Amino acid sequence: MTTEDRLYTLIAELTYLCPLRCVYCSNPTNLAAHPDRLSTADWLRVFAQAAELGALQLNLSGGEPLLRRDLEELVAGAHALDFYSNLITSGLPLTRERLVRLKDAGLSSVQVSLQDSIASESDRIAGRTSFEQKLEVARWVKELDLPLTLNVVLHRQNLGRIAEIIALAESLNVDRLELANTQYLAWALENRGALLPSQAELDSARVVAKAAKERLKGKIEVLFVLPDYYSDRPKACMSGWGKRYLLVTPDGLALPCHLAHTLPGLQFDNVQERSLDEIWHHSAAFAAFRGEAWMPEPCKSCERREIDFGGCRCQAFHLTGNAANTDPACGLSPQHALISDARAAAQEPQLIPLGLRYREIRR
């Protein structure tokens, strides 16, 4: 590791349980293998250890973090450590009274997900009636003067309504709008055929998002995250492996990213057995893809190797079978056809949207 590897953000995935069944959920597909195993005291200890390592941001995430009955206590603990705490939620199940308690406990901001601008479509993608409740929660957040981010995951079944989605965000007076194209891993990879947009669909949406970004400057921060299937160069996934982020799963595994525990051959430590300091500095799994020693060509001699760090290790593994390969999203990858073939297939019109596979507990 280098002196530049500095933890800024702890992502606490408090539980993988969730009332929604989103077809692009970023949780691993073997949810049942990672039950909730950490107590309130465990999480508070992890927060303190992360702060000691330098973390300033805390994402309280999941699954649905509201399902933790001790969330108020966890927020208060984060507040005592001076974290900027961000609750990343579906908005279910929540009452206004509980949101007041979370605010009083010191919560810094709230991110609510919405699946579409139309109730029936939003509920269809979420696999559950939830649209109206989400809007209600967004309104409560603003009424309580908490900063509100609206997150909408984009794909070919909602990209055509990006203008309506932006208008809805404006009517809710959100502070920040994340228009994030689906990252095709985990559940989203299983649904890729139904979700991956065509070039034309993406280009039209991009124009609308860009205009909104300029128009709303200073009022709403609009982010439009391109899908790496169309970018020709990979994303700097997590700003580099073990560089800025550390994620803890519901069962206590400390990971460099959301799906690192799906990579074979890496032994991730549990926060119940080792401190975050030991894990960050000494764990072999965190060291595995730090720096450049692990890189194959074309990464090794690429001038972008310190910009994108070879892309996403999980995408490399789930598409090519080897986590140490160049991310196939890169146009220079010898296996880029895995991406370009999927992209070519997505140019065909889908008169009837393909069926969707919902997130579910598989035993």
Next chain:
Amino acid sequence: MSAAAPSLELKPKLAPKTKLRLDPKSGKYILLYPEKGLLLNPTGAAILKLCDGQQPLSAIISALAAEFQSDPELLRVEVLGFVQGLLDRGLLQAAP
């Protein structure tokens, strides 16, 4: 692009979504907001500490000129550019 510079009468204040705190690891101030942080140099930190929504930019510039003993004209350009950038990003707001 907004070429406009803010008026010297404008009273900037930190947006509610931000949190200004010291980063113990670097010894620098950092402006935190959802998912991100802006590490500040000493001038940037000094500017933001004065952005309380009470004082206009003209007073902020005078106070900084005294604190840093720098040329008020150069400082004015630096402060106005910095403040406009943060207004555009919604990290600063104009107080009524």
